[in-house]
Amino acid sequence: MKRNSRLSLALHTLSHMAGGPDRLRTSSDIADHAGTNPVVVRRVLGKLRKAGLLISEKGHAGGWRLARQPQDITLADVYLALDERMVATQEKSEAPACSVEHALHKRVSSVLEEIEENLVQRLGETSIAEVRGA
């Protein structure tokens, strides 16, 4: 696929579900629409399920559906559910040599953290219902 594929896949799927929120869709159907395969779909949607955005039903005639109303699911919910940090770096415990360097390091990190928070806040202003709606 392409870059940001997981977020893209999640957004597409949820937006698609926003029209007809009660219908159950199988990971196979979703995969066909998204041009990928069922396992990848289940991997991504599984995270959304753990975050309480989706409900999956096992067994015959099982599948996926929204856990809430489309207008109650924001892009921030999706973004956070996928646990991807776009601007802020996830710490890997690098120990800077001198303390001046260390202080600067923290400054840069905290600035990026602010930017990240700003991004999430912006994402929270849009629901998947709005994405779908014209």
Added chain:
Amino acid sequence: MKRNSRLSLALHTLSHMAGGPDRLRTSSDIADHAGTNPVVVRRVLGKLRKAGLLISEKGHAGGWRLARQPQDITLADVYLALDERMVATQEKSEAPACSVEHALHKRVSSVLEEIEENLVQRLGETSIAEVRGA
């Protein structure tokens, strides 16, 4: 290194340069500080040079320095110089099957595009001088 290493490296280096903007620093020194190697540094800083943020001088006693005052270099300048799209997907000309799907695809893309623009705008509000300054 870690994720977002290029942006992180660029930001650290520029912020470091913001104190003592006239001093020339070699890619080797910078690499040592950043815990990487000179060629990687030159690769990243090369993009910043092409964007007019840095000046490099060849030969003996050569090195790198800021092309402008620290307060005149924003995080957006750096981000755009590196040419990395964090939220918006860079189109790879996927042809969606049905037209309904196509319309939805465009909606999602345009929403992500808006978010990206918002991010850049936010980045433009902070200069590397501010990052450095306590």
Added chain:
DNA sequence: TACTAATGCAACCGCAAAAGTTACAGATGA
């Protein structure tokens, strides 16, 4: 009960992006 169709999950393959590395040409000051 047996069958079918779905999720959940683990294990692996393969590819592509990016860092790391080596090597060398060109520039420039000592």
Added chain:
DNA sequence: TCATCTGTAACTTTTGCGGTTGCATTAGTA
């Protein structure tokens, strides 16, 4: 003339991730 720096190309290594296969589990249905 030599040492030191950038600029770049070529190659290797690492890593993340999509893709794939396989199988256990669950749940309708005949």
